[in-house]
Amino acid sequence: MGGLGGLLLCVLAGFGLLRAGWPAPRRWSAHDPLRLAMAPALGLGLLSLVYFAIRSVGGVGGGVAVVFFAAVALGLAGLAWWRAGSAAGETRDWAKGPAWLWWVFGAVAGVAGFTMVLVLVASPHGEWDAWSIWNLRARFLFRAVEAKVAFDPMLQWSHPDYPLLTPAAVAGLWTWNGEEAQWLAAAVAVVFWASAVSVPVLLLARLRSTVVGLTAGLALAGMPLLVRNASAMYADVVVGYFFVVAVGLCLMAVDRGAGWGVAALAGVAAGLAAWSKNEGLLFCGVLLVTFFGVVRNREEWRERWRLAGPLVAGMALVLLMVGYFKYAFAPANDLVAVGKGAAMGARLLDFSRYGVTMWGLAEGAFRFGDWVVPPLIVFGVWLGLVGVRRIDRGSIVWPLVVGGLQVVGYLFVYVAGSERLEWQLETSVERLLLQVWPTAVVGWLYLTRDSAGTQ
Template sequence: MTALALALAAAIGWLAVRILLAGLPRRPRWMAATLEIALGIGAGVAITSSLFFVLLAAGAAQRGVVLGVEAALLSGLAAIAWRRRASHAEEAVPPPPSFRWNWLLALAAGAGIALIVATQVDTARASPHGNWDAFATWNLRAKFLLAPDGQWRNAASELLTRTHPEYPLLLPGFVARTWRLAGEAATPAAPLGTAWLFGGAAIAALAAALALVRGAGAAWLGCLVLFSGASYIDQISWQYADIPLSVYILATTIIVLLSWRYSDRPRAGWLALAGALAGSAAWAKNEGLAFFVLSLACYALITWRSEGAAESIRRGRWWLAGGLPFLALLAAFHLFLAPSGAALRGQTSGAVLARLADPGRYAAVAGAFVTGALEWGRGVSHPAILLGILAVALRFDIARRHRPALWFGAATLALMMVAYVGIYLASPDELSWLLGGSLQRLYAQLWPAAVLLAFVALGAPSDPPPAVAHAKPHKAAAKKARSKR
């Protein structure tokens, strides 16, 4: 039943993405379908989690009602997708570069996925309830959301010491909804299945997006570099909200990349989807709200520079429209449910300024960021070494139509890092404890999007052009040809 409940959410998301991404060139077809499904997992979790929260607030989150609403939504989306199926017209896109060793890279990526599955299964057997924050925060709050009558509100009770009752509810809401549909409260299958869905979505979305824009060789290499971020792979079974957040950040970046690649004037649906995915990030974690604001600002600014103010406003509106439902939920959550001021924890501006003026904190944060980056991979297989090798071998080859998306992604991720540094500097928590417990998770949030951008900038592996095409004509033969003319 858990698998069916997860599949229902993924199907809803897939159809929603398919409708909004109308016009996506479908070559290679299986990669376009993979991209829709991967993005659909993130979208489906966000949609069904939000619906469950609304039904809870309305006092109507019984199993039958939840199932009925989701089934109706699935039917409606299927009908719309069926009516619009003709709009998936093929557009003229340059074929991806061919590379004779793609099959070998695919084999290596497949072997990597097999090792990841083996690692996750071993961890799930040993620790099915996930890591610390899973039972102390995320899944605990999911259990509260299943409480009878109006007691689900205790998921945000200020009495829940150190469980962050102010954290948004995308992940707990989805786990609670899946438990309710499956009729299996508090079993590890739902949160574990959710964690694996997001881990799979990150890999599939990265591979599919790179296959569409840079060819299959870049897709498999992108996966291999993603896998070398050992800490990211390690975190999949933790059942935290950081991997889901990384999927929303990656998905938003992918939509922006595709929209600039395939159209000078992106469709409203694509922009709304980017906004919805960024809005889902805000409903997933507090850092996601920073991502929504920064990504919208970067997108609007880059569009304004290249297309002018009017176009920037048009696109920004659609982006906002897509994110609005999730932002509204977040606002309602903070206004009516979460303990007031929990995020600020009674800090005075004087105390914050004193911390910001402490040079020792800057040194500690900088040192931790460097150490954290070094610990992101394992020794000689660190992603920085792999990317260095690829940069030397493939060099950089930034297509003109990819430049705005590259600027967008690089600026957004850089500003996210600045925001993280700011939070560390201002936080009242003991700094070394805070850095030790969270920095690897923050890197995880940005990692798949960073790999995507790296491979958009790198040259794609391709076969050398046929030798005949480049061979200089023999002098004697050329002279003979001239004399014949």
Template sequence: MAASTKPLRFITSGLLLLLVLSYCYYLMLLGMQSFPVLKGCLTVINALGIYLNGNEWLQAISWQRIKAINATGFIVIAGVLLLTIYFVLHAPKYGSWDAIAIWNIHAKFAYYPHAFSQVYKNAGAYPHLDYPLMLPGAIAFLWHTFGQISITVPVLLSYTFFIAVPLLVYYALKGAGLPVAGMVTLVIFIIDGNFKEIAISQCADTILSALILTVFILYQNKAARQRENHTWLLGFICASCGWVKNDGLLFCLVFSVFFILLNYKNIAVILRYVAGLAIPLLIIGSFKIYYAPPSDLISAQNKQFSSLYSVLTDADRYLIIAKYFISTVFTNYAYALIVIFGLLVYNRRAFLKFPFAIIGAMLAAFFAVYLVSPYELKWHLYTSLYRVYQQLYPALIYLLMLSFGNRPTGASKSKSLII
């Protein structure tokens, strides 16, 4: 394995660990088991893993590797230090309003297994009980591990993803042979106040952005795509986006449709990908069936709109949404605009490729959601659009910078939408 891919694997493994722990915790709740039972099962699995792979893990953290950190490594450490200082100075102790009213209170529900199902039976008493349980489940698991409810756990999880996203982009670009592009993106995330403000809020949007980014990194890694287990992993992480937020289910649907259409001749690849989707989608489905009430967006829409036709033919709604989409980009994403303009000049054909088609389809899908939104439209846009962009922003920066190093030449210029 190339040395530059080891940190990328380490970060990705950490994200997968949190996903798996939240899945396990939810299955414990579903099976009405106690946390000591779950802890015992995971201890046995962990001990077996150490027995089988202990030497490899010890080699990965050997002193020789630590001494081999070069100048580039110190630059990355300096970047992490700058981000850490920002987090310490600006991160809210209890998170943003959504963190307090939704994510952390849902974690408290999950912390008490015997009360969990009762809370979900009284759906009208608390907001957004249809939201998936990746973040609340991970928080509740760690609270049980430490033996008490503590504000430290949500803060540390927020910090973890705050740091993980820039490092994922950096090491993915470095592994693709673009270390300079990786450095540029690291600087972008360090100076991008909008990204940092949302990432420290203790909400799930940055977690979703990390998983969406990981999906694109796996997909863009051609060597990884040739391995059967990576195709399975691609499906697993893509479906797991729906375990973070309902928006992630939309991403899973869009990505999967494009992926299957572009691989329709390779049934084996499709089957492996679908197999990866299966477990997360089954778990998400069980949560939606047994616990979660209908989405408040759907329920409110059914109450408010008597005719979909009147909404779809309202020209003012289209104009309002378009203005918010554009103004939010110019207000909060100047760095992305600069990179987009540069790529248009340098390699505009990159925007015709599969990954950018996914980004475009996601934006179109969100536009459609706002179009039929039952809420006051400007309020809905004002309170959520910036978070929607946050979910796609790291992946977009990664894909843009990657495209600078993949400029087509010769016969390859004739290709448009390609894998």
């Protein structure tokens, strides 16, 4: 079938899952562009889960795994078709937006996409962490008879405790392809970058206005760091994509009444964040706590609880797999390994570490993104020009609270876990901030006033 066929099957699986949880009539519907933007990356997440689940059974080959994935994709497509029979029609209630802004966005996204291709052609194996962690693990999963070899204690330097979304998805595509092909690993990177740009555009177009959506697109597509990180084949854009999808689907469920199925899909997306990087586990906790905690009144709180079951169930489905991987395959993470408890406690009581970490994060935030003007200044001016909208619901500030608490969580991980704090801050702050960037952009533009929209 080839790698391209595998990719198309991922689109089918992702679109089927989205349509099954968030049904629409059997014709092309108003939210389908958003579903289609989410589908390929979501499908890669599903491929990765299925591939590893099957391969983790001793000695079962990748061929069985991808055939099973094809059955899952067809099953989801069937379920979506069945649910479409009784689905209510979707009405389009947002304007197209000014043509010139579409052209500017197209130009910026085009230059960014082309630049990404140049980097991927020049460095098809990605940067250090890509070949020493993610692509290495993909090779182990694809080449080894038994998947557990990939987590041998001798490979501790390659962080075998890191979750497997990217490597298992790449290994799954290689299996479809019949052989390793580096362009498929590059295609996965491109899919996640394109999705991380396009989903916020289409999401905010529905939640606010097309102008706000395209502004988010400019802030994402026009960020060199996002292109650099994605084309290095690191997993920060991947996890950041799932953060913003989880938050976005929650907003659709809460503020647009999209229903319990969308809340369940948000839970799946949050779970896939945890399947992408360990930071995703923190995100699941932050998402749940703030989803129920950031409300303005009792009515909103009741509405959130109504969606609690599906959200938690969707998340739990994927977290079960993460738990199985952590329990049965992964060694302890080097930051929190057994026996380090006392040292972590001592670090938490060393208040100078908080100062160093806060300074590192603040400095990183100011220099963030490789923009010609720091984003903090740009969005500060934006706020000054357009102002904050009336906050009559908790959901208006909620995405920013999620992003903010996630960064606070990183602060504590640095303080408690890092043995070489300054080096670690220097080498990782921009990547951690990048994970939160799409959510922060959506959150900021959700909070500020919008004279172009109707909502």
